[in-house]
Amino acid sequence: MSIPLSWYLILAAALFSIGLFGVLSRKNAIAILLGVELMLNAVNVNLVAFWRYQDPAKMAGQVFAIIVFAVAAAEVAVGLALIISVYRRRKTVVADEIDLMKW
Amino acid sequence: MEKFIIWLLPLPPLLSFFVILLFTNKRKALSHGIAVGAAGLSWLGSMIIFIRALGVEGFGKQVFGSSINWLPTGSTWLKVGVQIDPLSAIVVFFVAWTVLAIFVYSIGYHNFGQPKGDHDVAGLPPQGATVTEHGHKHSVPSIEPMYSRFFAFISLFAFGMYTLVVSDNLLTLFVGWEIMGLCSYLLIGFWFGKPSARNAAVKAFMTTRIGDVFMLLGIAFVYSFTSSLSFSEIFKPDMLQALASTPAFFGLSAAGIIGLLLFIGTVGKSAQWPLHVWLPDAMEGPTPVSAMIHAATMVSAGVYMIIRMFPLISAGWTEGMPLNTTMSIIAFIGAFTALFAATIAVAQNDIKRVLAYSTISQLGFMIAALGIGAYVAAAFHLVTHAFFKALLFLGSGSVIHGMEHGVLHTGDHVDPQDMFNMGGLRKKMPITFWTFLIGGFALSGFPVLTAGFWSKDEIFAETFGNGHLAVFIVLAVAAFLTAFYTMRQITLTFFGEPRTKAAKHASETPWTMTVPLIVLAVFAVGFGWVGIPEHFPGLGGLIPNWFHEFVGGTLTELPKAVEFSWVPLITSLCVALGGLFFGWLVYRKVKSPKQDFLQIPVLKNKWYFDEIYNFVFIKPASWIAEKFTSLYMDQTVIDGLLHSVARFSLFLGDAFRNYFDKPVINEFFGDGTGNVVKASGSGLRKIQAGRIQYYMVASVTVLVIFALLYYFLIGGL
């Protein structure tokens, strides 16, 4: 393993920034969720990298990654259900058009 | 194995309480099924424990018990746990039997299977129902309207009793003690529609509370001294030595003071003079309650507790020494109560009240026995008394039930509890008669056959043998009176001819009531034989004195069996047979209260104790409350003060309002702020686009800005 830890961290940071850009800039609500998935994966890369580089006998990093998997699955299931439900009523998935809550 | 069973013993009744209360309130059969089933489970567990305890050689030295850490107290833990030693094994034995018997009895007593009453309401005893049979109407007993609730309460009570008995420490013992106190209150006031029942409930609760407060003080004292509440800790020899040698107040040692405080708890719970007044009134409750709580278990719990604490009370005392102060006080109160209650009992006409005073008197016997150090004798009488007194109460309940049947049948409104309205019932209610007779003879101490004889004889032997002559004589007189009023009761109730139409039409009660009677009658006879002294002429040694060996093993050293002497034996024979004979002789002809020469006012009115308490405590208390506190303190001083404060405040408020609030706060700050907010709001609302991504961009921007600021201003990470 001749790869420095910082490579993983920089990769994760880049992935996170790209995901953030996606979340902030995409119009389509589904695309926003895609960005969220990228950000979650960036977090997981960090968790696993730290697990490997810190002390592989302690499983906390992997366990947290697994819990992030569970959370991601839950988030996507509920998020997409909401989007489909909104789409049924308002015939749109553009985030900016879902603005019933504004003044 | 045993440990788990002991832990589980109190649980079935508790579960039964919750299940009945929460789920099966409407289902009567299910409710009593659950309650009796729970009692049966506890009974089964108790029997297993008891039989296993019998199998252990030298059980007093290797008891069943386990404890857990419960409450952290600084560096140590307050432990709670369970323990069965010989004494609690024997108590669990009789508690299990009486509880089960009374649960079953309650089914019949509350007229299960009878129709709903015509005018019955919750809170009053059932008034009977009219049914049409073969074309003509007649009245029959009706089912209790709060049937399920009754079983819930007695289940809770059984939980309290089991908890108390299996406790290995004063804390859970006290918890069980208080649960029983609550149940006693609830059950005495079970027919809360009757003012008398209500008052009796409050009286019982308040009176026992006096004892409980002192007991709590005693517990606190023990804890502060020994930092532990478990019996095994307190009863360690060096701990007892330390307690006995530490002087406290009034020239008593710490052990003495603690013993006295705990004893006051017993005085309240076991209705000893001077806190005895609540027990007779408690007879307002349903008869199973009187039998279970106020004869067999709860009042026995007081005695049980003081027997349990015997090593503490007798710390520093060994057999043969003169009694220490605490023990003397206990012996005096016990003996005095025994005699005093017996004198009242001879003049009562209510069948249950006679038994109530008899209970107080018999508890006095036990207390007196304990006071003179006769540990085993006290425990022995506790057990035998529980059996035959439960039997007598249930028998009296059966009689009342039969009488009520007669009252309903004839429509003749006479008091079904007054013994002068009865007579000749032995032919109408044969099972009740024979079992009641056995119970009565056991109470009187009819020689050789009955359990009461053996236990009472042991008390006599101990008092005489240890030279406490005064106590001996007082108890002998009390025993004579016991036999006398018992026979009076039996004669008036069962012999002769019916004195009212209702008595003529009385009928035997259902099997659910008679079977418990028979079971208890067997114990009332048979249980005495396990404790026959070794040196008793003729019978001694045929059966080993098992009880003495077994229960005596609880103490560190086995108490000596007292030397056999003819004096107490003959005394015992004389007072028992004499009392029974006189009772029969005097009352076989008596037809009405007027012919009864013992209806003297001072006895009839219970030595005017209620009146004295009323005059000494209750009247002054109400006077202080009404006149002093309410009128003078409250209305004049406190209210006056408050009124002036209020007037001043009003003035101040007015001033503030007109000169400060309105101009400054309202117009300047209030409206001004409002206007500013409104203006800025209408300006700011443009950012509230309702579009999530605006918000996200904004928050991320702020985050980045702050991160940069943090990094550059504060520096580094």
Added chain:
Amino acid sequence: MIFLNDPINFIAGWMRGLLTGWGLPEGLTTVIIYVIGITVLIVFAMVLDILLVWVERKVVARFQDRIGPNRIGPFGLIQPFADIIKLIIKEDLTPAGADKLLYNLGPVLAIASVIILWAILPLSEKIFGVDLNVAVLYLVAAGALGTLSIIVGGWASNNKYALLGAFRMVANMIAYEIPMVVVLLIPTILADTMSVQGITQAQSGMWFAILSPLGLIIFLISAIAELGRSPFDLNEAESEIVAGFHIEYSGMKFGLFYAGELLHAFTFGGFMAVLFFGGYGGFFGLEKIGFFSWLDNPFVQALVFLAKAMFGYWVIMWIKYSMPRIRIDHMLAFNWKFLTPLALVVLVNTAVLSKVLAGLPAWGYVLGMFLSNIVIGFITVEILRAYGRKQHKVESKLSPQNTQNQEQAV
């Protein structure tokens, strides 16, 4: 003799010596050897696939009382090669409005999702791709890729039948993945490992098929559903949606889907052999006897494995050509209401019993496991029969004939 005992390492060692002798660096050598190994494995699988076409056609013919291909070559063995040539020279159509990239990606993914499974199939103790310690889960992951290939192909065709077929297939695969995963845990529990080598070796004394026959049956059913073969072939139900997700594909792209399906079926036969029939081993201790020690030879083991896999493949074909197609709602209901609960029951039963019976002698353990499965199976059948009877009653009450009878009676 070394080659015969450990062929892969022998060749790898020889090549390593050769390449480093040429002056290549260590790391590059490793990469080259791996690439060659992978290529060989893929080629082996694809050649096997071609033979499978012939096997399939022959077996179908026998089931349907025909002879099958018999003109080209002995027993028609050359027939599949002719088929391939035909497919290759056919016109390659791409529908209008199709998503070109995805349209071409679909078949590639389909065959790739099968071939990556061969990485973990242990042909023998010494001949295998890689011994993953999460191999069982890997099987599920590859299935996920298969799902993806179908949905990509179906979507990109820009055809409603294709899309419907893809939807059906995805519903199918996701649904039946659950009992599959559950039942895969049974060999895992029994062998106490997820590695296929470990599972194989754990069966050297006793096949898991005997310890858990119900597990085998559930695995077989969900494998068939995962493959999308009859009676679960709703994704290409000809009578309803013409040909399902591959309706628009022609030429070799269709050929890839077809080859993928055949190879997938055979691979699942192989996994059935590994998970339940002892894989390349499982001779009940026979190989320990001196006379039979040749059973331990890698080539013999590979032959045994292929024979067992072929048996599994034959069972799948047997079912395919003897059962009618079932309705989509029935299929999903069957999974959610019957197969998944049953799989969970069997799993719990296995987990508990494997701990409870652990102390018993071997015959007691095997007997206990087997009998518990029989009991569960019996109870299941009884419940199904009771349900069937009830259903039958309700239906007979509702049927028009019955109503008529009643009317006549009135």
Added chain:
Amino acid sequence: MTVDQIIFILCAALILGSALMVVTTGKLIHAALWLVAALFGVAILYAILQAGFLAVVQVVVYIGAIAILFIFAVMLTRREMLDKGAQTRSNWWLPALLGLLILTGLVFLIIGQPAFGRTAAEMPLGVDTLRNLGMALVSQNAFVLPFEVASILLLAALVGAVFVASGNNE
């Protein structure tokens, strides 16, 4: 530059390239498929990190379930969008700026920490990561509570998603 590093760089290129495509590509279905590619790259990364279990779970969960869900959602809602017009908001430069700022900040911080420059120690022999992970997930002294909470979360999400999407709750 060793083989490991080459593989890592290839893999990183795959991840970042796919991720960029996810956030910029016009067709939503392609974005979802690019997401699959990026997630596949992350799975390879896990494999390099010797977290084989996580690598496989990444494929099962993300590609097998989440990506399929996305594709379904795209298919179910495509009628209106039809992937016409700009897919990013008009002021996309602001998020881009923010992302770049955060990236530079993080990279700056990471490079500034010498501890992050180290390489990993060899995996200690005899450590069965998979067994350890399993034990950690169900052992009382480790993570059984979070694990159970996560499963309850999943159950709740399942029920919630079915309810919200079923459409019968009008």
